[in-house]
Amino acid sequence: MAILVMKFGGASVGTATALTQVLSIVLQEHERWDHLLLVVSALDGVTDALIEAAQLAHLNNRRGYRRIVATLRTRHLALVDQLPLGINERQALQADIDRLLFDMLGVCQELASQPADEPVSAAYDEIIGVGERLSARIVATLLRQNQLRGVAIDATDLIVTDAQYGHAKPDFDRTRQRIQANLLPMLSRDIIPVVTGFIGATETGHPTTLGRGGSDYTASIIAVCADAQEVWMWTDVDGIMTTDPQEVPSARNIAELSYEEVAELAYFGARLLHARMIGPLREHRISLRVKNIFKPRDPGTLVHTLPPDRHHAIKAVTMIQGISLGAEYSGPLTGIASLIDRALYSTTGSHTEVMISSQSSTRTFVCFIIPTTIGPEALRATQNNLLKCLQEVELHTIWQINPVSVITVVGERLNQFDGRIAAIIQALDHTRILALSEGPSGHNLSFVVNLEDGEAALNRIHEVIINSD
Ligand code: ASP
Numbered sequence: 001m002a003i004l005v006m007k008f009g010g011a012s013v014g015t016a017t018a019l020t021q022v023l024s025i026v027l028q029e030h031e032r033w034d035h036l037l038l039v040v041s042a043l044d045g046v047t048d049a050l051i052e053a054a055q056l057a058h059l060n061n062r063r064g065y066r067r068i069v070a071t072l073r074t075r076h077l078a079l080v081d082q083l084p085l086g087i088n089e090r091q092a093l094q095a096d097i098d099r100l101l102f103d104m105l106g107v108c109q110e111l112a113s114q115p116a117d118e119p120v121s122a123a124y125d126e127i128i129g130v131g132e133r134l135s136a137r138i139v140a141t142l143l144r145q146n147q148l149r150g151v152a153i154d155a156t157d158l159i160v161t162d163a164q165y166g167h168a169k170p171d172f173d174r175t176r177q178r179i180q181a182n183l184l185p186m187l188s189r190d191i192i193p194v195v196t197g198f199i200g201a202t203e204t205g206h207p208t209t210l211g212r213g214g215s216d217y218t219a220s221i222i223a224v225c226a227d228a229q230e231v232w233m234w235t236d237v238d239g240i241m242t243t244d245p246q247e248v249p250s251a252r253n254i255a256e257l258s259y260e261e262v263a264e265l266a267y268f269g270a271r272l273l274h275a276r277m278i279g280p281l282r283e284h285r286i287s288l289r290v291k292n293i294f295k296p297r298d299p300g301t302l303v304h305t306l307p308p309d310r311h312h313a314i315k316a317v318t319m320i321q322g323i324s325l326g327a328e329y330s331g332p333l334t335g336i337a338s339l340i341d342r343a344l345y346s347t348t349g350s351h352t353e354v355m356i357s358s359q360s361s362t363r364t365f366v367c368f369i370i371p372t373t374i375g376p377e378a379l380r381a382t383q384n385n386l387l388k389c390l391q392e393v394e395l396h397t398i399w400q401i402n403p404v405s406v407i408t409v410v411g412e413r414l415n416q417f418d419g420r421i422a423a424i425i426q427a428l429d430h431t432r433i434l435a436l437s438e439g440p441s442g443h444n445l446s447f448v449v450n451l452e453d454g455e456a457a458l459n460r461i462h463e464v465i466i467n468s469d
């Protein structure tokens with residue numbers, strides 16, 4: 001029984017044109033595979049709007065969140081209007097959309113009226129997961145209109161998670177039981193389940209979310225628990241690229257990558273994939289394709305176990321913004337890491353990770369990432385906030401805090417082919433390298449450079465990659 005899991009991202013379900021592509025892809029793959037399982041994201045931009053609505057509700061800004069819900073309603077209904085649906089199907093779908101948004105408005109109202117110091121994260125997750133429930137119903141209706149047995153399924157009934165709201169972890173054993181008991185029997189009735197990405201629920205049924213971009217993770221959880229053969233991620237780009245094409249126009253598609261390479265890429269900032277999705281696929285040797293919905297015949301990028309003779313190339317280079325922290329301090333790094341996390345959380349509302357750290361007898365260097373969307377003002381605020389926190393704790397240390405770029409080169413077993421590393425370092429001949437770190441996996445090499453040197457360094461390394469094959 002060959003099962004294909006296909007995940008459609010926000011851009012693939014956001015417009016009528018894209019949805020037409022989705023439909024033709026599903027019609028085609030339905031012929032080729034025994035069974036299909038679909039996972040969908042919210043329409044693009046919807047989760048951002050929902051997060052804003054939840055924040056406004058928390059601030060008791062009733063007019064603010066109501067305006068957002070009204071805009072979301074208009075957007076979804078306009079999309080439904082453009083789809084070729086029969087009158088009854090259209091009306092049923094419109095009623096579904098209204099009901100989901102009405103219920104969600106109720107949660108916003110509750111949140112608005114609760115005392116400001118009560119925990120909000122459970123209500124947040126309930127609100128921000130509505131986008132996927134809406135899109136799953138739209139896609140399932142479209143399939144049914146075209147002689148396919150599409151059924152929208154809320155992953156709250158399938159994916160069991162812990163109660164870490166906003167960043168919940170799945171319980172694979174329980175999830176597998178539910179998927180085997182409730183989802184797989186549908187396949188034998190020729191149903192194509194359209195499962196909501198991004199969301200799950202605790203054992204007791206409280207809705208949770210898996211972190212931003214979490215629909216990728218949903219696809220991988222479902223594939224593992226349903227023993228699927230492959231996962232295809234449909235996006236609006238050609239696949240995984242040698243670098244971000246918005247930064248470097250000569251970036252090109254990578255035909256194949258190993259799980260290890262793609263895991264490093266996701267971790268070091270290639271925004272295409274959710275970092276946690278790779279582990280389960282690697283463990284179960286489920287191959288992954290990333291494809292463009294507008295070019296379904298193109299092979300895209302294939303992620304699988306690479307044959308040993310294909311380990312030689314440097315595959316890609318990424319760049320992310322970070323903040324570095326240097327000091328004449330040689331105490332334990334763990335203390336600093338949690339201090340940084342606390343200071344950052346209070347400024348940006350999201351957690352961070354220390355990416356690179358090094359220490360000598362008297363000096364410490366720590367480099368960590370910050371969410372790239374926070375913008376220069378927030379960056380400065382973070383810098384100041386962090387300095388204040390650190391000075392409170394370590395009075396006698398002088399801290400240097402600077403925005404930096406972390407450039408990461410990814411290739412399987414990079415550490416075993418010195419020639420490749422030499423070529424990269426040579427390309428950075430005139431760049432001041434603040435720190436250099438080979439990842440413990442041996443599949444990546446990261447350079448920390450001053451923020452303003454990042455772009456040039458990225459371009460030079462990318463040249464080496466393009467010219468090396
Ligand atoms: N809609 C969610 C987000 O925007 C999940 C996803 O799209 O993967 O983060």
Ligand code: MG
Nearest residue numbers: 009213216272
């Ligand atoms: Mg995504």
